[in-house]
Amino acid sequence: MPMSSSIHHLLDAVPEGRRADVARRYAEHGPALRACLHSLYGGAPDFELWYGRLLCAAGALHAGRSPALAALDTARAAQPDWFLGQQMLGYCAYVDRLGGDLRGVAQRIAHLQELGVRYLHLLPFLKMREGENDGGFAVASFEEVDPRLGSNADLEALTASLRGAGISLCADFILNHVADDHPWALAARGGEQRLRGFFHLFPDRVLPDRYERTLGQVFPQAAPGNFTALPAAGGWAWTTFYPYQWDLNWSNPEVFFEMAGALLRLANRGIEVFRLDSTAFLWKREGTNCMNQPEAHLILQALRALASIVAPGVLLKAEAIVPMRELPAYFGQPAQPECHIAYHSSLMAAAWGALAEQDAALVRSVVAGTPVLPPHASWLSYVRCHDDIGWNVLRAEAGEGSGEDAQARLAAISRFFAGGEGGYARGEAFQSSDPHAAHGTTGMAASLVGLEGAQGAQEEEMAMRRLLLLHGLALSFGALPVLYMGDELGQANDYSFRERPDRAMDSRWLQRPQLDEARFAARHDRGTQAGRVYAGLRALVSARQRLPELAAGAPRTLLPASSALLALARGPGFLALYNFSGEPQRFMLEGRWRDVLAHGALAGEIILAPWAMHWLQRDHQQY
Ligand code: OTU
Numbered sequence: 001m002p003m004s005s006s007i008h009h010l011l012d013a014v015p016e017g018r019r020a021d022v023a024r025r026y027a028e029h030g031p032a033l034r035a036c037l038h039s040l041y042g043g044a045p046d047f048e049l050w051y052g053r054l055l056c057a058a059g060a061l062h063a064g065r066s067p068a069l070a071a072l073d074t075a076r077a078a079q080p081d082w083f084l085g086q087q088m089l090g091y092c093a094y095v096d097r098l099g100g101d102l103r104g105v106a107q108r109i110a111h112l113q114e115l116g117v118r119y120l121h122l123l124p125f126l127k128m129r130e131g132e133n134d135g136g137f138a139v140a141s142f143e144e145v146d147p148r149l150g151s152n153a154d155l156e157a158l159t160a161s162l163r164g165a166g167i168s169l170c171a172d173f174i175l176n177h178v179a180d181d182h183p184w185a186l187a188a189r190g191g192e193q194r195l196r197g198f199f200h201l202f203p204d205r206v207l208p209d210r211y212e213r214t215l216g217q218v219f220p221q222a223a224p225g226n227f228t229a230l231p232a233a234g235g236w237a238w239t240t241f242y243p244y245q246w247d248l249n250w251s252n253p254e255v256f257f258e259m260a261g262a263l264l265r266l267a268n269r270g271i272e273v274f275r276l277d278s279t280a281f282l283w284k285r286e287g288t289n290c291m292n293q294p295e296a297h298l299i300l301q302a303l304r305a306l307a308s309i310v311a312p313g314v315l316l317k318a319e320a321i322v323p324m325r326e327l328p329a330y331f332g333q334p335a336q337p338e339c340h341i342a343y344h345s346s347l348m349a350a351a352w353g354a355l356a357e358q359d360a361a362l363v364r365s366v367v368a369g370t371p372v373l374p375p376h377a378s379w380l381s382y383v384r385c386h387d388d389i390g391w392n393v394l395r396a397e398a399g400e401g402s403g404e405d406a407q408a409r410l411a412a413i414s415r416f417f418a419g420g421e422g423g424y425a426r427g428e429a430f431q432s433s434d435p436h437a438a439h440g441t442t443g444m445a446a447s448l449v450g451l452e453g454a455q456g457a458q459e460e461e462m463a464m465r466r467l468l469l470l471h472g473l474a475l476s477f478g479a480l481p482v483l484y485m486g487d488e489l490g491q492a493n494d495y496s497f498r499e500r501p502d503r504a505m506d507s508r509w510l511q512r513p514q515l516d517e518a519r520f521a522a523r524h525d526r527g528t529q530a531g532r533v534y535a536g537l538r539a540l541v542s543a544r545q546r547l548p549e550l551a552a553g554a555p556r557t558l559l560p561a562s563s564a565l566l567a568l569a570r571g572p573g574f575l576a577l578y579n580f581s582g583e584p585q586r587f588m589l590e591g592r593w594r595d596v597l598a599h600g601a602l603a604g605e606i607i608l609a610p611w612a613m614h615w616l617q618r619d620h621q622q623y
Contacts, residue, residue, distance in 0.1 A: 006034075018063075029305040065310075080376040091484075097513065122170070126146060129179035129181050131502065169271050171273075207286075216291075256302070267307070292326045300332075304337055323346070323394075337374065347379070356417060360561075362398065367556065390440045414432075417448055444511045450466065465611035478554055497509030567587065
């Protein structure tokens with residue numbers, strides 16, 4: 001279809017004053033949009049009609065953008081680097097645990113500002129499945145906020161207040177699956193053909209068994225296998241995660257149409273960043289693990305192109321917990337961009353691994369192998385999140401050099417964090433009772449670094465150093481760093497999930513506590529553990545804000561150092577040193593440096609205390 005005839009579909013509903021802008025954006029991103037969608041769905045006989053319908057809907061969705069959001073679109077388009085600066089800092093929390101509900105979250109804005117937060121990721125808050133719902137990752141409606149957490153009006157009020165405070169709201173967009181009580185799943189169960197086509201449903205085990213030969217398992221204990229029997233409806237549904245999370249069939253253009261609309265309607269409520277959940281799993285192909293398929297990337301590129309036309313202020317973030325070599329694809333190509341941001345889960349896992357091994361080798365290998373990103377894109381760095389630390393992303397790095405079997409090496413790390421080897425950690429092995437397998441580790445950061453179990457001031461000091469070391473790396477790596485709620489106060493594991501039958505089988509609940517009000521109230525009191533953690537973290541955040549070398553795009557280099565030590569330079573003017581071991585480490589500085597945290601001048605050989613870190617800025621003063 002020639003451009004001229006498609007553009008009138010798009011512009012029809014767009015108000016006069018915004019048409020030129022939208023037309024210009026379509027000229028820029030329309031070709032990629034069409035090309036991706038044509039590769040995915042061009043075989044359908046009514047493709048042209050469908051594409052026209054999609055553009056009509058897109059125009060109407062753009063028309064639905066408020067003046068404030070349209071202004072944001074313009075501002076972001078003029079400054080596409082807005083999220084890459086060293087002032088950018090994220091914070092991630094569950095709505096109920098941070099503030100009870102969305103209105104309560106608005107009451108926490110001052111706290112977020114005190115921390116320097118500019119980006120708030122609220123874990124799923126859309127209407128969720130009744131009963132078990134994987135912490136909201138089983139969505140029953142993309143169109144309404146869960147009534148327990150508030151209303152759509154509350155969401156719009158919250159995004160407006162956050163925007164006023166300079167904080168962008170990030171929300172999960174769970175696009176791989178819906179809850180089994182989502183109206184689409186209910187209709188499919190009831191036999192409605194159109195909706196059956198939204199899912200991967202099978203009459204018997206023939207195809208499921210063939211797929212299973214090459215599929216992995218995300219929750220091998222709590223939800224083994226990838227297919228769920230539907231006794232009433234007959235047959236089987238593809239359910240990669242829990243049995244009540246039905247995978248959507250993205251090879252159906254109607255799924256794309258509905259999901260793209262859902263995303264853009266949420267954007268019109270003021271959500272600025274979408275965490276695209278489980279992006280790796282969107283496309284199925286027999287004989288593969290059904291992850292990272294080329295078509296999954298085409299879907300994401302099409303969503304990006306559509307958002308760039310309709311709501312260019314919006315950012316897309318890939319949550320693909322996959323080996324590092326698979327990650328660059330999630331950023332796309334300069335001519336066909338995909339996501340703006342992607343989780344660097346290899347860096348996160350490697351930092352924990354290095355701590356367990358008291359050797360920086362794993363993290364060095366990840367830093368060295370981290371590809372340079374296209375412009376206007378960023379990694380997301382983090383210490384902990386609501387999920388487990390998945391060890392399998394590190395298989396390639398763990399197999400390097402050591403001569404040891406990668407699996408055995410990762411399993412040893414996993415055992416360490418489960419409290420083995422007489423160590424300080426108080427975590428658990430996730431979804432694995434086999435001591436030789438490494439799946440994941442759960443637990444709050446404070447518990448994993450030994451703060452929970454620390455006896456006396458000396459042990460607490462060492463645990464605190466380990467906690468700040470990990471935060472220091474996340475903050476200095478060159479990424480959008482995201483703090484996990486409770487970590488700023490050194491909150492420990494929450495063991496109460498064991499008493500709840502709907503949660504007991506999933507130890508990720510260990511790291512999902514309520515915000516501890518007592519610790520929160522004591523955050524400015526350095527006489528308390530919470531106060532000491534908070535002060536240490538804030539010192540790192542405020543130092544970072546003053547260091548343009550720590551922006552996401554600035555170059556990073558590894559300097560030679562002893563094996564336990566990570567020496568990470570950011571350009572010629574900044575050097576971060578991290579001692580991952582309990583033994584002092586020597587390092588030879590070239591030239592004169594200033595310690596930006598301890599405020600002293602340094603030169604020549606320095607000795608890093610156990611688990612100590614330094615942030616150094618080159619001293620240009622002449623002596
Ligand atoms: C994501 O996670 C979410 O972050 C989890 O909280 C959800 O349970 C899951 O999707 C289903 O919606 O596969 O690519 O190993 O790292 O489940 C990302 C556990 C995922 C998570 C994994 C994950």
